[in-house]
Amino acid sequence: MQAGQIIKAVGGFYDVLHDGEVTRCRARGLFRKQKIKPLVGDFVTFEEEYVQTVESRSNEMHRPPIANVNQALLVMSSTKPEFSTYLLDRLLVHTEAMEVESVIIISKMDLASEEIKREVQSKASRYESLGYTVVYTxxxxxxxxxxxxxKNRTTVVAGQSGVGKSTLLNRVDDSLNLQTGEISQQLSRGKHTTRHVELLQTCGGQVADTPGFSSLDFTGIDxxxxxxxxxxxxxxxxxxxYRGCTHxxxxxxxxxxxxETDEIAPYRYDNYLAFYNEKEEEEKRRF
Ligand SMILES: Nc1nc2c(ncn2[C@@H]2O[C@H](COP(=O)(O)OP(=O)(O)O)[C@@H](O)[C@H]2O)c(=O)[nH]1
Ligand SMILES: [Mg+2]
Ligand SMILES: [Zn+2]
Known part of the structure; x- marks a missing residue:
């Protein structure tokens, strides 16, 4: 029996990284009966090219499907598309709920006018004062x-399609050679509806690029x-x-x-209210 980590899952095959090499495995039949579905990021044991056991997960994401993530790079563009605290807060709700550390990356600074730069920096500084690292690129x-x-982390890169996630990763490590640009992404969106996720080894850690997200709801978040x-x-x-105040x-x-005193940024509060209403509606529909 050998131990390793799943770094890629395609068509019922699981690539398990162990001792610096990759072995392509299948899942044992018993998993289906037990409703265990191995995920990228899972620590597993395997024997004769069959995954035998899956270790319990520290966390589990659904979009993208990946386990044991401990950091997220949340990429937001300063412009094209316009910087949005609404989308940023939506992502932060998910990462905070999963106890995944977040770094906020603000891309396309070279395209931003002085006015946009000032506006984005003033918003970003409030996230910095909450303890988030902000990186401008x-x-x-x-x-x-x-x-x-x-380094030493398992990182997922998230953000709208076209903000520059793959471009950034290629600049970080040009051997990654990720596909970039709107056109190729549109083509691939047409061809496949499933997203295949892969953990890429780089900078002494591993990172999963994602195609972006079209929607991210609050299912599973109370x-x-x-x-x-x-x-x-x-x-x-x-x-x-009152305890249990919903604010x-x-x-x-x-x-x-x-x-009222601006100690809490009004847009953060507005986003909280919007998400609260959305979640409430979602629950009403369910029951
Ligand atoms: N000027 C400028 N263009 C960028 C930047 N980042 C990405 N782009 C361009 O934006 C487009 C989408 O980038 P891509 O990395 O594919 O975005 P992704 O969908 O988030 O992976 C490409 O044409 C990139 O060349 C940036 O920081 N500045
Ligand atoms: Mg991309
Ligand atoms: Zn309150």
């Missing part, structure tokens, strides 16, 4: 910072977890009058007060 030491962050994943709302909510209409809500 292209920038002076952007690649060094990212290379350092990739309403109270939603509030807690806004780090400053979580902190301030300790002073709300919408309650009296003595410390969160609403902090929005």
């Amino acid at each position: 292209p920038g002076d030491d952007d690649l060094d910072v990212i290379r350092e962050r990739l 309403l109270d977890v939603l509030a807690d994943s806004f780090l400053e709302i979580y902190e301030v909510s300790k002073d709300c009058k 919408r209409r309650e009296d003595g809500c410390a969160v609403k007060a902090a929005v």
